[in-house]
Amino acid sequence: MKIGDRLLSLLLYGVGVVFVAAAVHFISILLMPELAPRDAYARLSALAKPGQMVLLPRALPGREITPFEDPALAQAVCLYDLSNGPLHVHADLEDPGLLTLSFRTRNGSVFYSMTDQAALHGTIEVTIMTQPQLDALEESDEDEDEPLQELRLVAPDIKGFVLVNALAAFPSERADAEARATSVSCSTETIARD
Amino acid sequence: MLGLFKFLTVVLLGTALGLAATYEVLQRGVAFGAVQAGPWKGLPKSGSLDVDPYTRAKLARSAELPLGSAEGLTFVASRDSSGAVFEPRCDYDVRGSVPSTRYWTLTLTTPKGALIDNLDKRYGFTSAEILRAADGTFDITVARRARPGNWLPLGAPRPFVLMLRLYDTLLDFGTAKADASAMPQIVKGACE
Numbered sequence: 001m002k003i004g005d006r007l008l009s010l011l012l013y014g015v016g017v018v019f020v021a022a023a024v025h026f027i028s029i030l031l032m033p034e035l036a037p038r039d040a041y042a043r044l045s046a047l048a049k050p051g052q053m054v055l056l057p058r059a060l061p062g063r064e065i066t067p068f069e070d071p072a073l074a075q076a077v078c079l080y081d082l083s084n085g086p087l088h089v090h091a092d093l094e095d096p097g098l099l100t101l102s103f104r105t106r107n108g109s110v111f112y113s114m115t116d117q118a119a120l121h122g123t124i125e126v127t128i129m130t131q132p133q134l135d136a137l138e139e140s141d142e143d144e145d146e147p148l149q150e151l152r153l154v155a156p157d158i159k160g161f162v163l164v165n166a167l168a169a170f171p172s173e174r175a176d177a178e179a180r181a182t183s184v185s186c187s188t189e190t191i192a193r194d
Numbered sequence: 195m196l197g198l199f200k201f202l203t204v205v206l207l208g209t210a211l212g213l214a215a216t217y218e219v220l221q222r223g224v225a226f227g228a229v230q231a232g233p234w235k236g237l238p239k240s241g242s243l244d245v246d247p248y249t250r251a252k253l254a255r256s257a258e259l260p261l262g263s264a265e266g267l268t269f270v271a272s273r274d275s276s277g278a279v280f281e282p283r284c285d286y287d288v289r290g291s292v293p294s295t296r297y298w299t300l301t302l303t304t305p306k307g308a309l310i311d312n313l314d315k316r317y318g319f320t321s322a323e324i325l326r327a328a329d330g331t332f333d334i335t336v337a338r339r340a341r342p343g344n345w346l347p348l349g350a351p352r353p354f355v356l357m358l359r360l361y362d363t364l365l366d367f368g369t370a371k372a373d374a375s376a377m378p379q380i381v382k383g384a385c386e
Contacts, residue, residue, distance in 0.1 A: 013204055020208020021215065028216040032251035040257045059309060061317070066257045067307025068268075070359055071317040072299045098297050098361055102241075102262035107254040110241045113262020115362045156243065163259060167297055167361060169322035 033107040040066060040108035041079065044161055050079040051087065051188040053164070055178055074177035076164040078186035083158055086129035086137075088150075091184040093122050098167040099180055103128060105157045112153050125150035127189070130158065162186060220255055224248050232374035233277075234269035234358060241265065258307060266295070266361040272305065274380040282351035285337035285383035291330060293376045296362035297321050300334060302346055305355050312349035318357075319344060337383070356380070 033039070043065055048054035055076045059069035069075075080087040093099065099116040101124070114124070129137065131154050164184045168177035226246040229236045239245050240253065240260040253260065261268055273279050274286060292298050301318035302310055309317045319334060324344045326332045334344040338351065348354065358378070365376075 016204040017208045021211035024209045024212025025215045029247050029251045033254035036254040061309040061311035066259050068258050072320045100265040108259050110262040111243050113264040169320050
């Protein structure tokens with residue numbers, strides 16, 4: 001074999017290696033959210049059951065649940081599993097402190113977020129559902145003229161969670177912030193089947 | 195036989211290189227769409243479904259829960275305003291003002307996001323509790339030894355980053371360019 005041929009075949013193998021490496025790299029990046037073993041939902045499942053609002057332990061050194069937590073926040077979480085029906089989130093806002101809600105998929109990606117400033121008449125009413133559940137609900141809506149009293153969100157995934165943040169502006173306000181975070185309630189709605 | 199051997203070598207070598215690249219990228223935290231404002235780096239899209247695959251993979255692996263876009267914006271600083279990486283044995287002054295926002299918090303963490311223990315049990319400040327000058331600007335000192343005014347204790351000397359969170363902010367990177375002068379400056383002080 002001539003030296004030129006050997007170099008050419010080596011080059012071809014090199015191109016093959018780079019091609020395989022690039023494919024493996026992109027696939028592993030895209031699959032990471034599905035494959036990460038300790039994703040946010042898995043971590044939170046240890047603390048909460050679906051359909052319940054649970055106050056998360058305060059962020060303290062060595063006791064964080066997730067990295068980069070804000071120690072000034074009181075946080076509550078409600079896991080959902082829409083295979084059991086839509087999730088209804090309700091809050092009556094009584095004190096003017098900061099309250100924010102984020103609606104997340106199981107790996108923590110946010111598909112909707114809001115603050116207490118978006119409340120209507122001092123209440124927050126949100127229902128999270130799948131597209132088929134929304135279709136069924138819209139079909140059963142009897143009076144179409146009546147304005148909707150709630151925000152309806154279609155979740156990208158069956159499972160996910162709602163994270164509630166309440167800010168304790170001063171350390172002495174922690175109890176108030178915790179009360180504010182847990183004043184948001186969530187419940188699984190049963191759909192009437194007929 | 196030799197052909198099969200060469201084929202397997204290519205596949206194995208390629209797989210190893212690809213996984214090594216993924217690991218390296220996730221460790222370093224390559225981020226597209228990052229916004230730099232002075233020493234502060236923000237990832238405005240991390241709080242939406244519009245996030246790039248690299249950021250999404252990194253967030254899934256660390257289980258970090260970034261603020262939703264409507265909740266607020268998060269900025270991280272690992273360097274001072276002159277561009278030098280934070281030195282654990284030095285003091286830093288965070289001074290100036292913050293873009294228009296309902297509340298903000300400044301938190302000290304390790305580069306991996308763990309809170310840093312200290313005797314005063316202070317891990318950060320909120321905008322409500324800091325002392326301000328007459329013109330509304332503030333000066334927070336990150337230092338190992340106690341300081342008058344707003345003192346953020348550093349605890350034991352170790353690498354750290356500063357997190358600035360703007361809650362319910364009017365700042366939107368969709369329409370406005372990040373302006374370094376609107377963000378607090380970070381100035382190095384005395385070193386031990």
